[in-house]
Amino acid sequence: MAKKKDTKIKITQTKSAIGYxxxxxxxxxxxxxxxxxxxxxxxxxxxxxGMVTKVKHLVSVEDAN
Known part of the structure; x- marks a missing residue:
């Protein structure tokens, strides 16, 4: 059985979590x-x-492949 290629994402914190x-x-x-x-x-x-969705206002997401 062939293994499905894993998709990688790069998550960067763009805003401070102070006050959240x-x-x-x-x-x-x-x-x-x-x-x-x-x-x-x-x-x-x-x-x-799901975790990224919860903090989407604090992070940016891009494809890492």
Missing amino acids: NVKQKRTLEALGLKKLNHSVVHNSTPQIE
């Missing part, structure tokens, strides 16, 4: 984002996409 909900701060930590303009690359899974 604790859940949103924890979501940024779970994504691996620590500072402004810090970027991480993740596989595009439903779980990651």
Whole structure:
């Protein structure tokens, strides 16, 4: 069986989490984002996409392939 190619996305924190909900701060930590303009690359899974949706006002997302 052929393995499906994983799609990678690059997530960059573009706005500070100061003044936002604790859940949103924890979501940024779970994504691996620590500072402004810090970027991480993740596989595009439903779980990651859900987390990005919750903090979409704090991050930017682009294709990493």
